[in-house]
Amino acid sequence: MNIHEYQAKELLAKYGAPIAAGHAAFTVEEAVEAAKQLPGPLYVVKSQIHAGGRGKGKFKELGPDAKGGVRLAFNLDEVKAHATDMLGNTLVTIQTGDAGKQVNRLYVTDGADIAKEFYLALLVDRATSRIAFVVSTEGGMDIEEVAHSTPEKIHSFSVDPASGFQPHHGRAVAAALGLTGDQAKQAAKVASSLYAAFLDTDAEQIEVNPLALTEQGNLLVLDAKVGFDGNAMFRHKDIAELRDLTEEDAAEVEASKYDLAYIKLDGNIGCMVNGAGLAMATMDIIKLNGEFPA
Numbered sequence: 498m499n500i501h502e503y504q505a506k507e508l509l510a511k512y513g514a515p516i517a518a519g520h521a522a523f524t525v526e527e528a529v530e531a532a533k534q535l536p537g538p539l540y541v542v543k544s545q546i547h548a549g550g551r552g553k554g555k556f557k558e559l560g561p562d563a564k565g566g567v568r569l570a571f572n573l574d575e576v577k578a579h580a581t582d583m584l585g586n587t588l589v590t591i592q593t594g595d596a597g598k599q600v601n602r603l604y605v606t607d608g609a610d611i612a613k614e615f616y617l618a619l620l621v622d623r624a625t626s627r628i629a630f631v632v633s634t635e636g637g638m639d640i641e642e643v644a645h646s647t648p649e650k651i652h653s654f655s656v657d658p659a660s661g662f663q664p665h666h667g668r669a670v671a672a673a674l675g676l677t678g679d680q681a682k683q684a685a686k687v688a689s690s691l692y693a694a695f696l697d698t699d700a701e702q703i704e705v706n707p708l709a710l711t712e713q714g715n716l717l718v719l720d721a722k723v724g725f726d727g728n729a730m731f732r733h734k735d736i737a738e739l740r741d742l743t744e745e746d747a748a749e750v751e752a753s754k755y756d757l758a759y760i761k762l763d764g765n766i767g768c769m770v771n772g773a774g775l776a777m778a779t780m781d782i783i784k785l786n787g788e789f790p791a
Contacts, residue, residue: 498727500739501545503604505723508698508736513690514718515683519606521545528580529573531605539608540570542579544588546598547744549722550639554590556582557597566590566600569608576605601743609717614707615674616640616651617687619695621702627655628695630666630688632673636707662692676710683716698736699729764789 500508503521510516519541520531532540544551544566551566559582566588570576580603589597614636622629633651635643644651652673656662667685671677676684691703704722711717730737742750752759766783768790770776780790 498730498737498740499547499722499724499744500736501547501602501604501741502543502721503545503602504739505703505721506718508723509691509694509703509718509721512694512697514687514694515716516718517607517609519604522580522603522605523584523601525577525580525584528584528603528605529577531603532570532573532576535605535607537607538571540576541567541606541608542570542576542583543567543604543606544583544600545602545604546588546590546593546600547741548588548590548592548598550590550592551588554588554593554597557587557589559586580605598744602741609709609719610712611707611709611719612712613710614719615710616643616706617670617674617691617708618702618704618706619691619700622655625655627658628692629653629655630670632670634674636709640706656692662689666692680710680714680716687716687718698723698733699726700724701726762789762791764791767791 503519506516506519518535520534522528522531528542546566554566555561556563556566563582566583568579570579583600583603585599585601587597587599589595616631616633616636618631619628620631631651631653633640633643635647635650640651654666654669656666664685667688668681670688671681671684674684687708691705694700695703700723702722702724705718705720707719709717709719725733725736746761748761749759766788768776768779768783770779783790
């Protein structure tokens with residue numbers, strides 16, 4: 498189960514992660530009011546959909562020359578204009594496919610003077626059955642492209658669940674980011690807070706991209722993507738309530754009401770399968786014979 502950026506930031510803030518001030522908005526008027534509550538003079542208006550690449554995305558209704566789904570605003574009039582453009586329109590990004598996703602929510606945040614951007618993520622390493630950190634100095638970029646072109650810039654290590662997060666893990670994150678002194682201490686604190694959040698919420702992934710170093714020398718979580726193990730949500734009623742069904746495929750939502758795992762595919766041969774391994778093998782055989790699973 499995934500949640501929106503503003504929800505992820507509110508959650509991570511409870512564990513001590515440094516988050517810029519911001520407010521969710523569902524209407525243009527709410528977006529303007531949200532900006533009024535921020536110090537300014539720079540605001541960031543961010544489309545809230547379950548997909549990455551929002552900044553480089555395009556709105557179907559606004560034409561190819563329109564700005565993306567993440568925009569800077571230098572006054573309240575610009576906040577209003579951006580909110581008007583975004584709400585109710587369809588944002589197409591590299592992760593949504595051509596269909597795109599309709600923007601029904603916005604996140605208006607305080608601007609930041611960014612000196613450097615980093616990448617920091619936690620996920621489950623299936624090979625070791627441990628929580629792993631993935632760290633890179635190349636934040637704000639497509640991490641898959643970094644992994645392909647400059648893999649040496651990505652550092653990864655796992656945490657032994659018997660000992661949990663230790664000071665040396667924090668130092669490892671700071672070293673991978675090239676930080677020293679007070680900034681290294683900040684990085685260790687951020688890493689510790691994310692690890693605690695990961696464990697407590699049964700998360701599957703916590704991705705911070707970018708983790709920004711401001712001109713004032715502070716680390717700040719500028720964007721956050723958090724996903725959870727759906728099978729564990731019975732333990733987290735508060736998190737389950739954050740689920741936005743409009744972001745999910747209607748057929749998959751309907752199937753979930755009957756405890757069925759339905760995955761929509763656009764092939765031409767339907768697959769009714771039992772067990773993950775058998776499902777994958779069945780699809781492999783179909784593909785091997787030149788057809789596509791549905």
